Every structure is written in C-alpha cells, then in structure tokens.
Amino acid sequence: MAANVESMFYVRETPWHGLGTKVLEAPASKDALQLAGLNWRVMQEPIYTAMEELVDGYKANVRDSDRKVLGVVTDRYRVIQNDEAFAFTDGLLGEGVKYETAGSLQGGRKVWLLAHMPHEYIISGERISPYMLFSNTHDGSGAIKVALTPIRVVCQNTLNLALAGAKRSWSMIHTGDIREKMQEAKDTLFLAEKYMDELGKEFEALRMKKLTDKQVMEYIEILLPVEDGSTPQQEKNMKRLREDMKIRYFDAPDLQEVGKNAYRFVNAVSDFATHAEPLRRTANYKENLFSRTVDGNPMIDKAYQMVSAA
Structure with a gap:
C-alpha cells in the first residue's frame, strides 16, 4: 500500500x-x-x-x-x-x-x-x-x-x-x-439532485457540439503542452502522453457509438486523467489521484471549459 x-x-x-x-x-x-x-x-x-x-x-x-x-x-x-x-x-x-x-x-x-x-x-x-x-x-x-x-x-x-x-x-x-x-x-442531498439534473442537461449540450479531428488534436496539445526549453526526452514523453489521449478519444470501444463531439472528448480526457500511467510514478501518486475526487480533477475541468467555450 x-x-x-x-x-x-x-x-x-x-x-x-x-x-x-x-x-x-x-x-x-x-x-x-x-x-x-x-x-x-x-x-x-x-x-x-x-x-x-x-x-x-x-x-x-x-x-x-x-x-x-x-x-x-x-x-x-x-x-x-x-x-x-x-x-x-x-x-x-x-x-x-x-x-x-x-x-x-x-x-x-x-x-x-x-x-x-x-x-x-x-x-x-x-x-x-x-x-x-x-x-x-x-x-x-x-x-x-x-x-x-x-x-x-x-x-x-x-x-x-x-x-x-x-x-x-x-x-x-x-x-x-x-x-x-x-x-x-x-x-x-438536495444539492446533489440539482447537480445531477444540471449534469444531464450539460451532457446533452456537449453531445450536440460536434468536433473535427483537427479541433480534437488542438485541444490535446493545449492539455498536454510541450514547454519552451524542453529536452528531447521531455518532448518524446509528452508526445507519448498525447498519443495515449488520442487513442482514448478515437479508439475507445465504449465511445464508438457516441459520435465525434464534446461529450466524447470530455470522457476521453476523464479516462486519461484517472487511468493513464504517469511518466513518473511517485510514492503517493495513487492517493493524490484519489484526493482529486473531492475537488475535481483540473485536467477534466479544463477540457470541459475548453469545449464549452467553443
């Protein structure tokens, strides 16, 4: 443990x-x-x-x-x-x-x-x-x-x-x-009911927002940027992470019937944020990941905000 x-x-x-x-x-x-x-x-x-x-x-x-x-x-x-x-x-x-x-x-x-x-x-x-x-x-x-x-x-x-x-x-x-x-x-509990109602409305709105493959790739690059001054190894690592997220959007079996839209993208980012293997696994990686359950995962929120603003 x-x-x-x-x-x-x-x-x-x-x-x-x-x-x-x-x-x-x-x-x-x-x-x-x-x-x-x-x-x-x-x-x-x-x-x-x-x-x-x-x-x-x-x-x-x-x-x-x-x-x-x-x-x-x-x-x-x-x-x-x-x-x-x-x-x-x-x-x-x-x-x-x-x-x-x-x-x-x-x-x-x-x-x-x-x-x-x-x-x-x-x-x-x-x-x-x-x-x-x-x-x-x-x-x-x-x-x-x-x-x-x-x-x-x-x-x-x-x-x-x-x-x-x-x-x-x-x-x-x-x-x-x-x-x-x-x-x-x-x-x-009443707040939870309201949240779930609003979440349902938002999912429907996200499904209606069609995304081109080009938009998806641009969003992935924003979420996983290559910083100025990165070493060749750091660039290679980031490209690997981008490829992982790309696969979760384009190839995930559970998303094949969803269509190419904002809802699919948010799900792909969520899958990446909570399941992807990190570049470097720290001793406390898993409980840090779990702790984000309380306040929400910043990457998922950023993805949601990007597609909502589009």
Whole structure:
C-alpha cells in the first residue's frame, strides 16, 4: 500500500485509485468503520512546555488507540469523530447505505469514506452512478468536505465536472456549532439532485457540439503542452502522453457509438486523467489521484471549459 495510506478497504474490483484491502460486499457503517481501520477516537488534551507550563489557547488532537498526536489545534477547534462521519452519511442517504471504500491517510491525519447514493441515473442513454465522498482532517489542516462524484458505470470514469449552475461539493470548518452545521449539511442531498439534473442537461449540450479531428488534436496539445526549453526526452514523453489521449478519444470501444463531439472528448480526457500511467510514478501518486475526487480533477475541468467555450 502506498506510503501515505494507513488503512482502507474497497469493494470487489480494485478501484481506479488502486488502494486498499478487498472485501466482497459493500458493508454497512458499523462494519465499514472496522474494515477501514477507523474504529478509534480523537481526544483533545492540554499542551505543556518542557517546564510543565500550560500552553494557553491550544490543544493536542490525540488518537486514543495508540496515543499518536495527530495535530495541534486551537481551543476553538471541534472534533468530528470517525463514527460521527459515518452516522452523518447514514442519516443523509438513508438506512442501509453501503460504503464502497473508506480509510485513513497520513497516519490518521486525514480520513474519508465513499458511499453509493440511493439510485443511479440514465443520462443520454448511459448509466451514471453518483457517489458521496465525505473527507475530514484531524490535524487542523483542512475543512470537513462532502463532495459528489458521478461515475460513468461502463468504464468507471469520474465525471464530476465544475458546473456553473450547481455545486458539486460543500465544506465547513471545525469551529462554532458543529452539530448545527452537520444538520445544515444534510441539504447536500438536495444539492446533489440539482447537480445531477444540471449534469444531464450539460451532457446533452456537449453531445450536440460536434468536433473535427483537427479541433480534437488542438485541444490535446493545449492539455498536454510541450514547454519552451524542453529536452528531447521531455518532448518524446509528452508526445507519448498525447498519443495515449488520442487513442482514448478515437479508439475507445465504449465511445464508438457516441459520435465525434464534446461529450466524447470530455470522457476521453476523464479516462486519461484517472487511468493513464504517469511518466513518473511517485510514492503517493495513487492517493493524490484519489484526493482529486473531492475537488475535481483540473485536467477534466479544463477540457470541459475548453469545449464549452467553443
């Protein structure tokens, strides 16, 4: 497992991010908490100097299972426990919700869970399966985030486009009345419905935008530019990546009946962005790829913006 992944599980097939321990069925929250290695709590404890002087205004977030200090935060910081995150998603999506993956990154500093939403959508004749991602930090480095990630079922491409008319994510900081904020966050389910409705309209609009082969090649060159001063090897590497993206647009079996249009191009870029082998695989490549699920993948957003503006 990659360096930054402490623990996680996934259901059935290895997910596109390639991380975790396999289980055969999507578990309910109680089992998911155990399988993901998230059955621990964060305790807030006072901080003292070496001279045993109390440090005012700050506390240490300490994991109860091994006494590991996850972070130093201010007195205003409020902890959202892992079991509360699962309870939130249970309450949001309804009793019997199943979890596709959940886990811990960076030694427990960051945790997430991914739940399959109650129903799928048929958009432009294709099955789009929406997932709800809940991510949290215990080290004070970030907000609590809830994000919608629609997956094109036939090829597991993520299509969480940055739409102008509907939000795909919601966040809140760890201060103030957390319980009240969590209650407000349940509106995200209604936001999700609006997002999926807008996504369907946008897919139809993208299908109507015909692209010439020349336009496609120009777009690929914009997405994968050869920078000034590149070495011959760097130019060769970029040409290889361009060829990969080109194949995903022109030759992908699942796109042959779609027609040569903007929808096909966005799908090809999504396939490339989430499945292509990088030129250099870093130790944390896979979890960095997964983390883009929360905020969206910049390359997919850029491709969508380009074809939308055409």
